[in-house]
Ligand SMILES: Nc1ncnc2c1ncn2[C@@H]1O[C@H](COP(=O)(O)OP(=O)(O)O)[C@@H](O)[C@H]1O
């Protein structure tokens with residue numbers, strides 16, 4: 001509870017800096033969103049509201065390309081999120097409940113390190129890895145790479161949730177004749193569920209939005225939405241790109257919002 | 270095996286080590302069928318550890334544990350017909366009260382309906398039927414406590430373990446729950462092993478008490494035994510209030526020991542095993558077993574002078590200085606003031622001891 005005297009708002013210039021940051025962060029998104037509804041074929045002149053570029057995405061000359069890319073993206077995102085979340089559940093259970101095993105700190109570091117490594121480094125490393133084991137690039141390589149880099153995103157909300165679950169619940173369950181497995185499925189899993197859903201949604205969105213790693217490990221001719229957009233932009237920005245971007249933005253915002261509220265929900269009330 | 274079957278629990282030479290720290294140093298005890306048995310001792314003495322070893326959450330470093338004659342120390346918790354009321358209750362937060370209580374029954378193979386109907390009966394027993402559909406977080410601490418109790422009793426365990434179940438409750442509720450627990454134990458006929466660091470609670474509720482300190486058993490006996498015949502300094506000091514006096518034993522005749530307190534004061538009391546002639550030991554004298562008079566009235570009368578009177582509600586505590594000897598604390602109950610005298614500070618008087626009030630301690 002900061003008293004008014006130490007309130008950060010009273011620092012001179014605070015308001016201005018905050019506004020500047022918000023403008024820099026959000027102005028491009030706002031502009032893209034607005035211009036996606038422009039009826040003009042130019043991306044700079046406003047000619048009135050229309051949905052024609054949204055229609056163009058689904059029916060225009062590039063629609064087949066985008067539909068295929070979108071299907072790839074969603075298949076990869078759902079699979080990668082499912083697999084990485086399952087792995088994260090077991091990793092979190094082992095880490096939080098495994099007692100004080102020797103390499104615990106190291107293990108935790110290893111799980112969360114990918115979050116801090118520059119993505120380009122991960123991308124190059126993953127590519128070298130696939131090359132060295134002679135794996136043909138294609139949708140499988142994208143999927144494997146996505147599963148790997150999604151694990152830490154799925155892991156964090158799950159382990160945060162688990163930390164708040166006392167181990168006396170499982171002990172009480174076992175005391176009441178539940179086997180270890182029953183204690184896990186009937187007590188621990190339901191209590192972890194908000195964290196699991198939240199982790200799944202985060203992993204999903206991270207996979208859906210990924211460009212750098214995907215671009216490195218995808219084979220020729222295989223596109224996801226972000227790489228397809230990038231490919232289209234290279235030929236010049238058309239308003240239909242803004243429409244796709246706005247839709248992707250919408251999905252991200254919805255997922256992140258759901259994830260946020262789910263992680264806050266309490267199935268104990 | 271047959272010699273152990275009459276005991277609900279037998280702990281035989283149990284040792285528990287955490288690394289090189291020994292939490293329990295060779296504990297042996299037998300708990301009888303249908304007994305309200307209490308493990309009493311200060312925080313950190315190993316009570317929880319012993320309880321968790323019986324429940325199956327800690328393995329036994331050395332020794333064995335028997336439940337009605339069956340050796341159980343290697344069984345996992347879910348195979349031991351023993352239930353626990355946890356210190357923090359550990360009610361499943363995502364389940365209703367009814368489902369919490371039904372959980373153990375379901376795990377034991379009862380159908381959902383059977384389990385729920387029996388759980389309903391248990392909730393009736395602890396007077397919480399109207400809360401069956403609520404979640405634990407919507408109940409007060411005292412109500413959660415009773416749910417934990419109902420949940421642990423529902424599968425009819427052979428032994429119920431309770432780890433300081435009342436410590437989170439306020440004084441009034443705690444007193445009420447002490448009685449309720451005692452009644453429940455009588456009604457169900459289930460053996461209770463109760464853990465507490467509160468000596469008064471232990472004395473009120475227990476059939477027998479094991480006093481523990483630093484991983485060792487100090488004394489085992491009924492509440493009256495433990496209070497009136499403490500075996501050593503630790504027990505005398507931990508249970509109730511007492512005068513601890515340094516004495517030397519000058520002689521023993523017919524089971525009575527003659528003890529010197531210094532300053533020429535002499536007392537006789539029952540001799541105890543392990544304290545021989547010539548030993549320098551401590552003696553415990555309960556302050557409420559003393560009374561004051563202006564003339565010596567019993568054989569065990571000591572001359573002294575009043576130092577201070579302290580009013581403590583139900584009692585008056587008087588501090589008496591013996592001539593050239595130790596100080597004594599005398600407690601007079603306010604309800605006794607018709608028969609017992611209170612002197613003003615500075616007055617000379619005699620401190621008299623009821624028979625059996627003094628107890629020699631094996632140090
Ligand atoms: N898992 C553990 N690892 C190391 N020491 C422990 C562990 N559990 C308990 N102890 C130690 O064992 C002693 C007894 O603990 P405990 O049985 O909880 O005492 P009580 O219940 O009587 O307060 C304490 O000194 C405690 O620090």
Ligand SMILES: [Mg+2]
Pocket residue numbers: 313316317318
């Ligand atoms: Mg304890």
